[in-house]
Amino acid sequence: MDEGRQKDLQLLEEIIDKGLKQKLLQTIASRDKIFEEQKELSDLRKNLETLEKNGVNSLKTMVNLGSEVYMQAEVLDTRHIFMDVGLGFYVEFTRQEALDYIPKREELVKKQLEEVTKVIAQIKGRIKLAHHQIQQILNLPDENPSSHRQRAFQY
Amino acid sequence: MEPPQTKGTVTPLASLFSEQEARKAASYVEERIREKREEMNRLQGFVDENDNLISLVKKLPEKLHHNIMVPFGKIAFFPGRLIHTNECLVFLGENYYTDRTSKQTVDVLRRRDKTLQSQIHSLKAEIDDFQTEASFFANTASEAAEGVLEIREEYEEEEEEDSGTVLQRGVEKEASGVTGGEAGEGEDKDDEFARIMSRLNELEMEEEQEEGEDGDDGSVEERELDVVKGLGDKTDDNGIGYEESVLEKPQYLQKEDQPRGGIPQQNAETWRDFQATSAVSRSKASSSVVGPQKIESPIQKPEAKFDTNKAFTGLIVEHTHNLETNTHGKMQPSGSQPSKPVSRFKAQRR
Numbered sequence: 050m051d052e053g054r055q056k057d058l059q060l061l062e063e064i065i066d067k068g069l070k071q072k073l074l075q076t077i078a079s080r081d082k083i084f085e086e087q088k089e090l091s092d093l094r095k096n097l098e099t100l101e102k103n104g105v106n107s108l109k110t111m112v113n114l115g116s117e118v119y120m121q122a123e124v125l126d127t128r129h130i131f132m133d134v135g136l137g138f139y140v141e142f143t144r145q146e147a148l149d150y151i152p153k154r155e156e157l158v159k160k161q162l163e164e165v166t167k168v169i170a171q172i173k174g175r176i177k178l179a180h181h182q183i184q185q186i187l188n189l190p191d192e193n194p195s196s197h198r199q200r201a202f203q204y
Numbered sequence: 205m206e207p208p209q210t211k212g213t214v215t216p217l218a219s220l221f222s223e224q225e226a227r228k229a230a231s232y233v234e235e236r237i238r239e240k241r242e243e244m245n246r247l248q249g250f251v252d253e254n255d256n257l258i259s260l261v262k263k264l265p266e267k268l269h270h271n272i273m274v275p276f277g278k279i280a281f282f283p284g285r286l287i288h289t290n291e292c293l294v295f296l297g298e299n300y301y302t303d304r305t306s307k308q309t310v311d312v313l314r315r316r317d318k319t320l321q322s323q324i325h326s327l328k329a330e331i332d333d334f335q336t337e338a339s340f341f342a343n344t345a346s347e348a349a350e351g352v353l354e355i356r357e358e359y360e361e362e363e364e365e366d367s368g369t370v371l372q373r374g375v376e377k378e379a380s381g382v383t384g385g386e387a388g389e390g391e392d393k394d395d396e397f398a399r400i401m402s403r404l405n406e407l408e409m410e411e412e413q414e415e416g417e418d419g420d421d422g423s424v425e426e427r428e429l430d431v432v433k434g435l436g437d438k439t440d441d442n443g444i445g446y447e448e449s450v451l452e453k454p455q456y457l458q459k460e461d462q463p464r465g466g467i468p469q470q471n472a473e474t475w476r477d478f479q480a481t482s483a484v485s486r487s488k489a490s491s492s493v494v495g496p497q498k499i500e501s502p503i504q505k506p507e508a509k510f511d512t513n514k515a516f517t518g519l520i521v522e523h524t525h526n527l528e529t530n531t532h533g534k535m536q537p538s539g540s541q542p543s544k545p546v547s548r549f550k551a552q553r554r
Binding site (some may be wrong): 087109112123124131 | 249253254256257260261264272273274276277278279280281283285286287288289291292293294295296309313316369382428
């Protein structure tokens with residue numbers, strides 16, 4: 050009987066493990082996205098600051114038409130820039146306004162990052178706990194299974 | 205007519221291909237199909253993008269400038285203009301870029317399209333292959349589940365097996381004996397056949413004891429010749445006569461075979477078999493049992509060795525005392541071998 054129970058417990062923990070690991074992967078993926086956004090913002094900021102510093106107004110650049118086919122384009126006036134503020138909205142800023150807006154945005158992104166990191170840490174902790182419990186069951190097969198169960202279903 | 209016997213094997217299909225494994229294989233193949241389909245969809249996406257690009261690049265040179273939003277990173281745009289609308293920088297791979305006019309760019313894109321299409325085609329072929337494989341596995345799995353049995357039997361070449369009469373079987377036995385190798389199949393487990401064979405073996409033993417002759421290349425032919433001669437003229441000692449009689453043989457044999465509801469293929473093979481087996485018989489002639497008759501007098505010493513190309517390839521010996529047996533020996537088709545004077549005795553039994 051004990052053996053059977055232990056086996057069940059073990060199975061349950063395996064299942065938990067799988068679910069937990071999936072969740073972990075998902076959260077890590079979302080965190081990566083947030084990292085990217087953060088990077089974009091910082092790059093944009095740096096470029097705008099460079100433009101500002103050098104007093105550059107017009108810009109010549111190459112535009113990707115698709116499939117890596119580029120065509121020359123020029124920006125006559127870099128004083129106005131359109132920025133993505135989320136939910137599909139692009140707002141026209143002047144360069145200076147953009148430079149003010151970007152740090153605020155970066156703050157927001159940092160907070161998001163922190164939250165996601167917390168979630169990830171939590172999941173990791175749960176996984177570790179499950180592993181620990183499995184090990185306990187394996188090492189001490191004659192122990193009272195009810196106490197195991199309590200611990201297993203605590204989380 | 206044949207005694208009932210299990211000559212083959214019966215295996216349930218499930219043992220050969222276990223159902224689970226077949227299903228596993230089917231699902232694995234389906235997985236591969238899905239992967240390939242995804243790949244194909246990706247390629248199809250490229251093709252569509254390519255088509256759009258071609259139309260765009262065609263359209264752009266119509267104006268000197270186009271007002272566009274120039275992206276600045278992923279999250280910002282600048283309002284700007286497309287200039288030099290006829291010139292494109294095309295990426296060729298391996299960090300190589302090239303400046304091209306719009307027309308040339310269109311050509312490049314067209315060529316790319318061709319490559320993509322050929323890739324898609326090959327993918328499609330692969331998917332089809334996988335699909336047939338998957339369906340085969342699925343069928344096997346379902347068959348195995350139903351308990352289909354696989355029955356294997358040895359293929360025996362003797363079509364004469366189908367004939368029901370004993371007589372014909374006797375003929376077949378001769379044929380099989382004549383053709384040598386096939387006799388070993390033992391296709392006929394008939395009691396009668398067994399009896400015949402045992403009797404023949406006895407007689408062979410007797411002959412071997414009697415037989416002191418060798419070098420009887422023509423022993424086979426002798427017997428057959430005797431047969432022929434027995435029928436008609438015995439005056440022919442010459443090779444010519446011999447050949448004639450030999451020539452007569454096929455007809456003779458045919459005549460004989462017909463009443464028995466003959467063996468067409470044997471007749472057809474007469475000459476060839478004759479020559480072939482003559483060659484064989486010559487090789488075997490040295491120490492094998494030649495024939496029931498002895499070579500009494502060197503009536504005609506034929507040429508020692510004929511080519512197999514010639515019609516008659518063996519010795520010519522005339523025997524006069526074996527007429528009775530000869531008439532039975534006619535049963536034998538052309539290719540009888542000296543080591544197996546079976547026809548004679550079979551004929552006797554007949």
